[in-house]
Amino acid sequence: MRYLPLTQADRASMLETIGAGSVDDLYCDVPEGALLKEPVDLPHHQGEMQVERDMAKLAAKNMGTASAPSFLGAGAYRHHIPATVDYIIQRGEFLTAYTPYQPEIAQGTLQYLFEFQTQVASITDMDVANASMWDGATSCAEAVLMACRATRRKKAVLSGGLHPHYREVTETYCQYSDTQVAGRDGHPEHQATADELDDLIDDQTACVVVQYPDVFGRLSDHTKLAEACHAKGALLIVVFTEAVAFGAIKSPGSFGADIVCGEGQSIGNALGYGGPYVGLFATTSKLVRQMPGRLCGETVDQDGKRGFVLTLSTREQHIRREKATSNICTNSGLCSLAFTVHMSLLGEDGYRKLAAINHERAVTTADALDGVAGVEVVNDSFFNEFTVKLAKPAAEVVEALVARGILAGVPLSRLYPNRDDLGQYMLVAATETNTDEDIAALAAALKEVLA
Amino acid sequence: MTFQTHTGNRGLVLEEKLIFEQGEPGRTGVDLPDPAPVKSRLGGLARAEDSAIGLPGLSEPQVVRHFTRLSQKNFGIDSGFFPLGSCTMKHNPRLNEKVARLPGIADLHPMQPESTVQGALELIDQCAHWLMVLTGMPAVAMSPASGAQGELCGMMAIRAALDARGENRRRVLVPESAHGTNPATAAACGFTVDSIPATEDGRVDLAAFEAKLGDDVAGIMLTNPNTCGLFERDVRKIADLVHAAGGYFYCDGANFNAIVGRVRPADLGIDAMHINLHKTFSTPHGGGGPGSGPVVFSEALAPFAPIPYVVKTEDGFHMVETADEKDGNKPFGRLKGFHGQMGMFVRALSYMKSHGADGLRQASGDAVLNANYLLARLKTKLSVAFPGYCMHEALFDDDFLKGTGVSTLDLAKAIIDEGFHPMTMYFPLVVHGALLIEPTETETKESIDQFCDAVLSLVAKAEAGDSEFFKNAPYLTPRRRLDETAAARKPILRWSPSNA
Numbered sequence: 001m002r003y004l005p006l007t008q009a010d011r012a013s014m015l016e017t018i019g020a021g022s023v024d025d026l027y028c029d030v031p032e033g034a035l036l037k038e039p040v041d042l043p044h045h046q047g048e049m050q051v052e053r054d055m056a057k058l059a060a061k062n063m064g065t066a067s068a069p070s071f072l073g074a075g076a077y078r079h080h081i082p083a084t085v086d087y088i089i090q091r092g093e094f095l096t097a098y099t100p101y102q103p104e105i106a107q108g109t110l111q112y113l114f115e116f117q118t119q120v121a122s123i124t125d126m127d128v129a130n131a132s133m134w135d136g137a138t139s140c141a142e143a144v145l146m147a148c149r150a151t152r153r154k155k156a157v158l159s160g161g162l163h164p165h166y167r168e169v170t171e172t173y174c175q176y177s178d179t180q181v182a183g184r185d186g187h188p189e190h191q192a193t194a195d196e197l198d199d200l201i202d203d204q205t206a207c208v209v210v211q212y213p214d215v216f217g218r219l220s221d222h223t224k225l226a227e228a229c230h231a232k233g234a235l236l237i238v239v240f241t242e243a244v245a246f247g248a249i250k251s252p253g254s255f256g257a258d259i260v261c262g263e264g265q266s267i268g269n270a271l272g273y274g275g276p277y278v279g280l281f282a283t284t285s286k287l288v289r290q291m292p293g294r295l296c297g298e299t300v301d302q303d304g305k306r307g308f309v310l311t312l313s314t315r316e317q318h319i320r321r322e323k324a325t326s327n328i329c330t331n332s333g334l335c336s337l338a339f340t341v342h343m344s345l346l347g348e349d350g351y352r353k354l355a356a357i358n359h360e361r362a363v364t365t366a367d368a369l370d371g372v373a374g375v376e377v378v379n380d381s382f383f384n385e386f387t388v389k390l391a392k393p394a395a396e397v398v399e400a401l402v403a404r405g406i407l408a409g410v411p412l413s414r415l416y417p418n419r420d421d422l423g424q425y426m427l428v429a430a431t432e433t434n435t436d437e438d439i440a441a442l443a444a445a446l447k448e449v450l451a
Numbered sequence: 452m453t454f455q456t457h458t459g460n461r462g463l464v465l466e467e468k469l470i471f472e473q474g475e476p477g478r479t480g481v482d483l484p485d486p487a488p489v490k491s492r493l494g495g496l497a498r499a500e501d502s503a504i505g506l507p508g509l510s511e512p513q514v515v516r517h518f519t520r521l522s523q524k525n526f527g528i529d530s531g532f533f534p535l536g537s538c539t540m541k542h543n544p545r546l547n548e549k550v551a552r553l554p555g556i557a558d559l560h561p562m563q564p565e566s567t568v569q570g571a572l573e574l575i576d577q578c579a580h581w582l583m584v585l586t587g588m589p590a591v592a593m594s595p596a597s598g599a600q601g602e603l604c605g606m607m608a609i610r611a612a613l614d615a616r617g618e619n620r621r622r623v624l625v626p627e628s629a630h631g632t633n634p635a636t637a638a639a640c641g642f643t644v645d646s647i648p649a650t651e652d653g654r655v656d657l658a659a660f661e662a663k664l665g666d667d668v669a670g671i672m673l674t675n676p677n678t679c680g681l682f683e684r685d686v687r688k689i690a691d692l693v694h695a696a697g698g699y700f701y702c703d704g705a706n707f708n709a710i711v712g713r714v715r716p717a718d719l720g721i722d723a724m725h726i727n728l729h730k731t732f733s734t735p736h737g738g739g740g741p742g743s744g745p746v747v748f749s750e751a752l753a754p755f756a757p758i759p760y761v762v763k764t765e766d767g768f769h770m771v772e773t774a775d776e777k778d779g780n781k782p783f784g785r786l787k788g789f790h791g792q793m794g795m796f797v798r799a800l801s802y803m804k805s806h807g808a809d810g811l812r813q814a815s816g817d818a819v820l821n822a823n824y825l826l827a828r829l830k831t832k833l834s835v836a837f838p839g840y841c842m843h844e845a846l847f848d849d850d851f852l853k854g855t856g857v858s859t860l861d862l863a864k865a866i867i868d869e870g871f872h873p874m875t876m877y878f879p880l881v882v883h884g885a886l887l888i889e890p891t892e893t894e895t896k897e898s899i900d901q902f903c904d905a906v907l908s909l910v911a912k913a914e915a916g917d918s919e920f921f922k923n924a925p926y927l928t929p930r931r932r933l934d935e936t937a938a939a940r941k942p943i944l945r946w947s948p949s950n951a
Binding site for chain 1: 467469470476477481485486490492493508519521525528530533538540542544550551555556562567584585598631638639640641644714719736738783784789792793805810812814817823839840842864872873894928929942944946
């Protein structure tokens with residue numbers, strides 16, 4: 001087996017040094033009958049070529065977004081990833097390193113984490129960010145738990161504009177910690193999220209969670225909501241699913257948000273059928289010690305040179321055990337590197353321009369679809385994703401477009417399977433990867449299917 | 452010879468500024484077309500043109516050089532021997548990276564219609580099948596993002612099962628040698644943690660465990676092989692006792708790599724166990740993730756597994772995404788956006804197919820053999836924490852350093868200068884000054900010998916009374932010992948023009 005270097009002679013001489021008769025002898029503590037004598041019922045080992053062939057066969061059964069015009073969003077976005085990103089993250093010193101527990105030989109990881117934290121804090125306009133979470137949905141759940149710790153309250157109010165997966169994960173995380181989750185159901189044609197939540201905020205409310213842009217693609221100014229929260233001693237959590245947006249829209253920090261968290265996949269990370277992704281998490285200096293996850297900080301070494309270490313670990317599970325701020329341990333190190341490399345390539349100008357192109361592509365797509373009979377764009381405002389109402393059930397329309405070689409949007413019935421009132425709505429996202437031909441093909445196919 | 456260079460660089464050891472201290476406004480590493488002029492539909496929330504975000508501008512070659520230089524300050528498994536106990540730093544095959552990037556995998560959107568992702572669903576189903584056969588368990592939840600989330604998944608299923616029984620059991624028994632994630636996880640599920648002491652031979656104290664059982668006990672969280680690198684030889688008795696008391700058995704599967712293909716957790720009586728794909732099945736650790744922590748379940752807990760999950764029907768594969776879709780199942784909820792760490796499933800399946808049933812069995816055997824060989828060689832000088840054979844990792848305490856003035860930390864730092872990544876230090880907590888060493892199966896006898904020779908020579912040096920040498924190690928790294936106290940006292944967590 002190509003990964004296993006020991007020869008039979010090695011094994012024999014090592015057993016002799018140990019003083020054991022066989023490898024089975026080393027398993028002497030396994031209870032009688034539980035030690036298998038033969039391999040389990042699975043195929044035996046295969047060469048690289050055979051494995052690659054098997055995996056390629058599975059891949060070939062799928063229709064990838066790179067091979068079709070694709071307008072899928074709803075929390076995961078197809079963007080162009082510069083070749084440099086994948087080259088850097090495949091360097092063995094990054095790929096095959098562990099969590100930087102020995103900082104003297106992990107300055108590479110630590111320095112990029114410090115840069116990552118700075119980039120995340122900069123685009124959200126917050127004081128500090130952590131070294132990543134698992135994904136946007138778990139970041140949201142952890143933000144709610146953090147708000148409960150910080151305020152010593154047990155009620156969270158979730159906006160109807162929050163991504164349903166984020167809501168479900170938050171409810172799952174809260175269900176066994178006596179945290180009450182309140183909120184309203186969302187609808188793409190009802191009032192946007194800014195004002196509808198005021199009357200749900202009371203003296204027991206730990207936080208209000210809004211998504212910006214919201215799950216239907218709408219943009220709202222949350223400044224007043226922040227004021228309403230703060231007036232009652234609650235925190236405002238602003239969640240996002242599209243990290244490119246902050247190159248074009250006002251930052252959540254400028255609204256007065258206390259915690260900003262969301263999904264960083266859009267920058268540097270492949271769609272990859274939903275994971276691994278990278279949760280971004282930022283907050284104010286005041287709340288930093290309530291933060292979950294790892295933090296990298298600056299310090300000096302014995303010779304007085306600047307260096308970086310993991311810090312404030314007294315919040316974490318390996319020190320605090322059952323009193324930790326979270327059980328998170330492994331996070332999304334390599335995905336945060338991909339984010340950092342891509343963001344470094346973009347820089348101030350590139351990031352803004354990428355966002356401007358995304359908005360332009362979405363406006364162009366919306367204009368094209370608005371001209372199709374049976375399609376109505378329902379958003380007043382959006383960044384690179386918006387909701388359309390179709391004359392037929394959206395899931396059927398999406399299937400009909402697959403037959404025409406197009407991956408149209410995400411039917412809201414996929415996100416809200418129990419909501420009969422949303423069956424005719426579809427989310428449409430457009431990014432820099434969508435060409436004029438893609439947009440024309442989508443419009444033409446919709447015209448055909450909806451005729 | 453030591454002398455100061457003008458640049459601060461020292462040959463191949465290159466100083467590298469933060470990305471924020473480089474670059475020029477107007478410079479960029481991407482060429483993007485100018486967007487066509489359109490009427491903004493940002494609802495009056497456009498970011499002001501003149502408000503800087505604060506990102507530096509660098510060209511592509513600058514960015515490549517920056518991150519290449521940073522990479523050279525890192526130690527990975529590709530660099531050398533990395534015996535970090537409990538973390539399982541084994542070779543990461545590049546085939547797995549290659550297949551994870553195949554078109555039709557890397558470019559799949561999680562919300563595509565099922566008809567367009569049948570291969571992806573089949574791949575998840577295959578990965579699940581391998582995990583179920585290797586553990587002997589009837590069900591698996593694939594979505595947990597890491598080992599810690601796997602624990603959360605298992606403990607939430609236990610909580611849901613207890614709730615379904617209408618029982619208010621809230622006490623969870625956790626051995627004191629457990630990973631810190633175990634008590635943190637139990638607390639997150641609303642349980643209280645009751646610690647079980649260890650025996651003198653590093654296992655659960657069966658009598659103490661039995662005495663703690665009662666009708667308020669939800670279950671036990673037991674790592675097996677445990678964090679001392681030992682197989683819990685009373686594991687079946689523990690399972691029987693906890694079941695008889697009405698509780699469940701959660702097994703932390705972080706050390707499954709020691710027994711894969713040789714012992715099936717189902718045969719030990721467990722109800723739930725997470726599997727760290729990034730440990731046992733070699734998906735790369737990536738400097739701290741991403742991981743993946745699927746959880747296998749017994750019949751008793753399977754109905755409570757979280758959404759989503761894949762089922763095979765006559766019409767092909769189907770992703771169940773809502774709680775009430777299938778009769779009889781009562782999912783406790785959703786743990787993660789979308790469907791889990793697909794990229795890790797691809798890598799793990801590629802790894803499992805490459806090894807096969809025969810190779811996986813050989814891998815666990817070689818891991819245990821390597822650890823016992825290292826134990827046999829080092830115990831000539833180092834103090835073994837517990838008697839007998841170990842599993843995949845060898846545990847020592849710091850008794851052998853007594854009187855030398857050298858601590859476990861000092862020794863670890865001196866090991867760095869010898870060109871190895873140190874072992875895990877000060878964990879598990881049940882051993883004073885612990886050194887936990889896990890060589891893994893992908894190391895040669897030669898590399899283990901070299902490491903043992905180096906450690907033994909350092910121990911001889913410590914015994915000779917050269918403690919000052921150790922106190923100041925490492926000497927040859929890009930940075931020497933870092934002031935962690937200062938970092939925590941006045942945290943600087945980001946770059947800003949004012950702290951530059």
